[in-house]
Amino acid sequence: MADTVLYEVSDGLATITLNRPEAMNAMNTEAKVALREAARSAGSDPAVRAVLLTATGRAFCVGQDLKEHVGQLLADRESGSGQTMSTVSEHYNPIVRALTGMAKPVVAGVNGVAAGAGFGFALAADYRIVADTARFNTSFAGVALTADSGVSWTLQRLIGPGRAADLMLFPRNISAQEAYDLGIVNKVVPADDLAAEAQQLARTLAEGPTLAYGALKESLAYAAGHTLEEALEKEDELQAKAGASEDHTIAVQAFLDKAKPKYLGR
Numbered sequence: 512m513a514d515t516v517l518y519e520v521s522d523g524l525a526t527i528t529l530n531r532p533e534a535m536n537a538m539n540t541e542a543k544v545a546l547r548e549a550a551r552s553a554g555s556d557p558a559v560r561a562v563l564l565t566a567t568g569r570a571f572c573v574g575q576d577l578k579e580h581v582g583q584l585l586a587d588r589e590s591g592s593g594q595t596m597s598t599v600s601e602h603y604n605p606i607v608r609a610l611t612g613m614a615k616p617v618v619a620g621v622n623g624v625a626a627g628a629g630f631g632f633a634l635a636a637d638y639r640i641v642a643d644t645a646r647f648n649t650s651f652a653g654v655a656l657t658a659d660s661g662v663s664w665t666l667q668r669l670i671g672p673g674r675a676a677d678l679m680l681f682p683r684n685i686s687a688q689e690a691y692d693l694g695i696v697n698k699v700v701p702a703d704d705l706a707a708e709a710q711q712l713a714r715t716l717a718e719g720p721t722l723a724y725g726a727l728k729e730s731l732a733y734a735a736g737h738t739l740e741e742a743l744e745k746e747d748e749l750q751a752k753a754g755a756s757e758d759h760t761i762a763v764q765a766f767l768d769k770a771k772p773k774y775l776g777r
Contacts, residue, residue: 516545518552523560523717523776525553526710532568537576538628543602546632550606554613560776561717561724562613563709564636565620574627574650599659603628607661610635611732614725616716620709622702624684626650631660634669637728638716639695640709642702647685647695649678668735669694720758721776726750 517528527549529536538546553562566572575598587594610617610632619636627650633639649666651658658666658679667675670693678685690696700708716724726749734742753759758774765772 513541513545515539515542516549518549520553520556520559522714523558524563524710524714525549525556525559525561526563526565526713527553529564529566529572532566532570534573534576535570535624536566536568536572536629537578538572538574538602539576539579540598540602542576543598543606547602547606547609550609550613554609554615559615560719560721561615561713562610562617563620563713564610564617564632565706565709566622568623570623570629571619571621571625571645572629572632573624574629577654603631603660607631607635611661611728614728615721616713616719616724616728618709618713618716620705620713621645621696622705624648628660631658631662631665634665634695635661638697638712640698640700640705640712641687641690641696642705643687643699644702645687645690645696645699647690649682651682652680653682666695718774720753720756720762720774722756722758723753726753 515529515531517526517530519526527546529542529546531537531539531542536542553559583594616638617636619633619639621633621639621641623642623644624646625633626648630647630649633647649658649662651662662679666678674693685693685695687696687699691699730742730746730749733745737745757777758772761774762772
């Protein structure tokens with residue numbers, strides 16, 4: 512992986528760290544490619560049972576690197592190619608698909624401002640633990656753009672279409688506490704404690720019943736776009752698979768033995 516995104520796997524936990532602190536982790540092309548490949552690697556690696564997405568410096572990610580973006584726009588206008596906005600299909604969409612689609616839990620440890628695509632990456636995680644100094648901003652309308660990175664889908668499912676429209680039409684900084692009150696984030700912790708608490712939370716998930724977590728992700732995503740009857744059928748299908756897993760047998764036996772289960776992730 513490039514230095515703009517760090518990738519490490521240890522004891523079942525893949526840690527993906529956005530690493531352009533001097534640019535508030537703005538996404539230039541190198542960083543977008545590196546993040547896409549890191550997310551794909553984590554999703555396909557059977558040794559990975561959970562993922563922690565975090566960042567260095569004072570920001571989580573402020574979205575698109577506008578300095579690079581302006582240069583690309585000017586080049587597009589001269590050539591008439593229109594290649595600049597292909598970054599949505601080439602980078603942002605695959606990143607979000609990899610994070611939301613992997614059959615293992617993803618934790619976002621948000622250390623600072625998350626704006627635009629950075630907000631989208633945080634929303635693509637299954638659980639968001641954030642520093643009390645973190646801030647969120649949709650940002651898109653502020654630079655005359657529409658939503659990308661899945662924000663149009665994820666945000667309204669967390670807070671409802673009315674509030675989502677408000678935050679997108681009138682971009683503003685949302686504090687960590689307001690984000691918690693709205694239901695955007697799951698937990699707010701003191702900034703100095705974020706790294707340790709996010710690591711511990713993600714590691715707990717990495718030691719859990721991985722197949723069950725993957726099935727829960729699939730079930731929630733499926734139910735969001737289907738009827739109750741269809742969701743019930745999907746639950747039946749996924750529960751049969753979970754029930755046949757080694758981890759389920761381990762869990763039941765541990766319950767009977769009054770012991771803590773030691774899951775294998777299969």
